[in-house]
Amino acid sequence: MAMEKNEYALDYVLQAEYNLLRKQFIPGIIVIPSGKSNLIWNGVHFISQGPYEGGVFRFSIVIPNTFPDGDCPRVLFLSSMFHPQVDPKTGELDIKRYFPVWKRNGHHLWQVLRYIRRIFQKIEITNPTNIEAAHLYEQDPETFLSKVSESVSQSKDNLYTSDPSISDDPHAILFTPWSDKLQTVRQLLLSGKKEAFDQIHGLSWMKPGVHQILAREDTLPSHQN
Structure with a gap:
């Protein structure tokens, strides 16, 4: 006990x-x-x-x-x-x-x-x-x-x-090579549309040729920009 x-x-x-x-x-x-x-x-x-x-x-x-x-x-x-x-x-x-x-x-x-x-x-x-x-x-x-x-x-x-x-x-951080499908999901995510989240299965992606996280600066709190 x-x-x-x-x-x-x-x-x-x-x-x-x-x-x-x-x-x-x-x-x-x-x-x-x-x-x-x-x-x-x-x-x-x-x-x-x-x-x-x-x-x-x-x-x-x-x-x-x-x-x-x-x-x-x-x-x-x-x-x-x-x-x-x-x-x-x-x-x-x-x-x-x-x-x-x-x-x-x-x-x-x-x-x-x-x-x-x-x-x-x-x-x-x-x-x-x-x-x-x-x-x-x-x-x-x-x-x-x-x-x-x-x-x-x-x-x-x-x-x-x-x-x-x-x-x-099951919580391993995995990456897959860039694909057009991921580009579509990224655009939906940045748009804030609900259907984007229905396509996510725990994978991350990065900009072609540059190993960095994709994020829009205006999505960060103002003191972090």
Whole structure:
């Protein structure tokens, strides 16, 4: 009975966290709780500027079952990532650099997403997880950018390939190549017509030749434009 009560409390906390997340404006990041476990959130980060520009990197947030007490969540990149703060073997982001101790009333999962976005805007090389990446960033920028470019290219090549770790997840974030049918649905969505929503089956699409989310700027709140 106590276990059921704890699970119910955890579900409530995670729902509250997701509701808080939905109120935040975090450009370029899509995230949704896994259909297999509410302790895993699937995410994709579209990078629009900086050395990683054009990259579309998949990641997972793994939440401890003691949340919001205990250890902090883990962030695992599923795409190949060459970055000073990302373990080159496991793809795990050094999240404890920013959250050395997870504070129940002070830290939230939307802050983790902001940190994910920040590591591509401001690259830090102090106490790196990937020593080679940190060294090249400081000593050989040209080679560093070349390796980053490889990561970006690989993320694009794997964009339409379902990762084995999420292939059986009903809430996996999947993409399909551009088609005229999707263009029609997009136009209906932007028009706000109800029939557009009857054609959606959980897939996302992107502008031809440009890996970015399609959205009209005038659909954003005024303070976000």
